[in-house]
Amino acid sequence: MKPGWRPWLVWGLSALFFCYIFFQRVAPSVMIDPLMRDLGVGAAVLGNLSAFYFYAYAGLQIPVGIMHDRWGPRRVLTGAALFTAAGSALFAMADSVLAVYLGRLVIGAGAAFSFVGSLKLAGSWFPLRRFALVSGLTMMLGMLGGVFGQAPLAMLVETSGWRPALGGAAVAGVVLAAAIWFVVRDRPTEMAPLGAVSRGLDSGAAKPKAPGVFAALRTVLSRPQNWILALIGGAMSAPMLAFAGLWGVAWLMQTQDLTRAEAAATTSLLLIGWAVGSPTIGAISDAAGRRKPWLIAAALGGLAGLSALIYVPELPLAVLSILFLTTGACLGGMVIAFALARESNPADSSGMALAFVNMAVMGSGALFQPLVGLLLDRHWDGALLDGARVYSAAAYQSALSVLVLFLGAGLVLCFAAREALATTGATS
Numbered sequence: 391m392k393p394g395w396r397p398w399l400v401w402g403l404s405a406l407f408f409c410y411i412f413f414q415r416v417a418p419s420v421m422i423d424p425l426m427r428d429l430g431v432g433a434a435v436l437g438n439l440s441a442f443y444f445y446a447y448a449g450l451q452i453p454v455g456i457m458h459d460r461w462g463p464r465r466v467l468t469g470a471a472l473f474t475a476a477g478s479a480l481f482a483m484a485d486s487v488l489a490v491y492l493g494r495l496v497i498g499a500g501a502a503f504s505f506v507g508s509l510k511l512a513g514s515w516f517p518l519r520r521f522a523l524v525s526g527l528t529m530m531l532g533m534l535g536g537v538f539g540q541a542p543l544a545m546l547v548e549t550s551g552w553r554p555a556l557g558g559a560a561v562a563g564v565v566l567a568a569a570i571w572f573v574v575r576d577r578p579t580e581m582a583p584l585g586a587v588s589r590g591l592d593s594g595a596a597k598p599k600a601p602g603v604f605a606a607l608r609t610v611l612s613r614p615q616n617w618i619l620a621l622i623g624g625a626m627s628a629p630m631l632a633f634a635g636l637w638g639v640a641w642l643m644q645t646q647d648l649t650r651a652e653a654a655a656t657t658s659l660l661l662i663g664w665a666v667g668s669p670t671i672g673a674i675s676d677a678a679g680r681r682k683p684w685l686i687a688a689a690l691g692g693l694a695g696l697s698a699l700i701y702v703p704e705l706p707l708a709v710l711s712i713l714f715l716t717t718g719a720c721l722g723g724m725v726i727a728f729a730l731a732r733e734s735n736p737a738d739s740s741g742m743a744l745a746f747v748n749m750a751v752m753g754s755g756a757l758f759q760p761l762v763g764l765l766l767d768r769h770w771d772g773a774l775l776d777g778a779r780v781y782s783a784a785a786y787q788s789a790l791s792v793l794v795l796f797l798g799a800g801l802v803l804c805f806a807a808r809e810a811l812a813t814t815g816a817t818s
Contacts, residue, residue: 397515400574401524404463404508405531407471407566411501412535414474414559415443417543418494421552428552429487442491446498448752452607454506455745459606459738462576463507468567470507474500475563482556505532506745513732513740514577522729523676526669529725533665606739610746615734615810618803619727620750625800626689626724629696629717629793631755634660637762641790645783646710659711663718671723681726681733682809688723689801695720696797700790703783724751733810758793765789 418425457466477496484490505528512524546555610616633641634657642653667688675684695717699710727747735743769785781789 397578400515401508401511401528403566403570403574404467404504404511405528407467407570408504408508408528409531409535409538410471410559410563410566411474411504412532413539413543414478414497414501416536416539417556417559421547421555424547424552425490429484429490442494443498443501444752444756446495447502448749448756450499450502451506451745451749451752452742454503454748455610455742456606458503458507458510458741458745463510464570464574464576466503467507467574468571470500470503471563471567471570472500475560475567476500478556478563479560482553482560506741506748509728509732509744510741511574511576513737518729518733519676519679521676521732522672522681522726523669524672525725525728526667526672526722529668529722530665533661536661606742609739610735610742613734615808616731616743616746618807619731619734620747622685622689622800622803622807623724623727623747624750624754625796625803626692626721626727627751628754628758628796629692629721630660630664631752632758632762633696633790633793634658634714634718637759637766637786637790640781641786642710644781645786646707648707652707656707656711656714659714660718660721663715663720664722665718667719667722668725670719672725672729675726675729680809681730682804682807685723685726685730685807686801686804688720688726689797689804691720692717692723693794693797693801697794700787700794730807730810734808754796758796761792762789765792 454466474497477493477498477500479493480496481490481493484493508528509521509525512521512528516524543555546558638657638660639653642648642656646653648656671684671688675681678684695713698705699713699717705713728744731743731747732740766781766785766789767779769788770779770781771785773780773782
């Protein structure tokens with residue numbers, strides 16, 4: 391491994407793509423009113439936009455791993471960025487609900503390759519002892535993309551309209567694809583001098599032959615460690631995706647009597663904590679040379695914080711804010727599950743292993759967002775406000791308990807995970 395800035399440049403471009411993907415993920419949330427007006431639809435129809443992105447992203451994770459392992463992140467990420475840009479352009483030009491749905495589906499499909507590709511490059515360009523730090527930084531950049539997809543994009547939509555805003559995002563995707571193609575290489579042995587990059591002159595080093603698709607999949611699925619890490623990743627991500635991502639604002643408005651703006655600002659602290667905690671805990675585990683103790687500590691801290699949020703009544707807003715921030719920071723330690731997956735599998739099937747864990751992470755949101763809603767309906771006492779259902783504090787507590795139970799199971803599984811960093815021999 392050659393030290394210097396090139397690994398950071400290669401990884402940085404892939405992480406910038408992940409940042410772009412998070413921007414695309416949240417973009418419709420600031421376009422709801424103009425979309426309903428221009429397309430002549432209601433909120434229920436637009437609510438499906440998120441699902442099209444989400445299910446395309448989660449459903450493609452196994453093919454994502456196969457493609458990254460066989461063809462390399464450079465080719466795959468370039469194509470994915472172009473695919474995402476095409477989806478954004480289709481969305482910008484849409485004149486029907488079907489076209490909007492198709493645009494979001496294409497965006498979600500392209501987005502599916504971003505995170506695993508970034509981790510695959512991190513594993514090739516950085517020593518394993520720095521993998522958790524780089525993974526955490528990737529996640530932090532993703533959260534920043536989500537921030538840019540909120541207030542800054544809302545201002546752009548207000549001044550220019552949603553179609554030009556999404557058209558600009560499509561152009562940005564094309565530029566990003568070109569940068570990835572001309573700068574990124576799958577591994578250091580392929581990095582040509584900068585003057586030769588534009589001519590496509592790689593070094594003559596041969597790539598190691600990748601295993602067959604089914605052989606790689608069989609290798610990943612046959613290892614109990616991968617199943618354990620996937621469940622841990624899903625358990626630690628569910629509170630972020632289901633609680634902060636959907637139900638937290640309504641819960642705070644009902645149980646704490648906060649305005650919508652206050653509830654949204656408070657809930658966002660969990661995401662901010664996650665953005666800070668991911669690289670921090672990753673760096674700590676890198677420096678310590680051990681993963682498992684820090685994974686256990688992160689899951690335990692997240693479980694304690696989430697339990698206090700849900701079960702301790704009438705907490706002051708300042709205490710709630712601290713709990714949201716610290717809980718998010720602890721749960722951000724789930725990046726260690728990705729580090730362990732990278733370290734526990736052969737390099738030629740690492741993309742598959744990372745995709746398998748990422749599928750469980752995204753799948754936890756797909757499962758628990760509607761599950762909490764179903765449980766809320768089961769505990770609904772019949773109260774209505776302006777024709778909308780109103781759920782009691784007790785109903786929220788009962789429904790959100792499923793997240794606590796799943797996270798508790800994830801904590802137990804942390805003790806079953808095997809340490810891998812010290813046995814890889816790749817800590818240089």
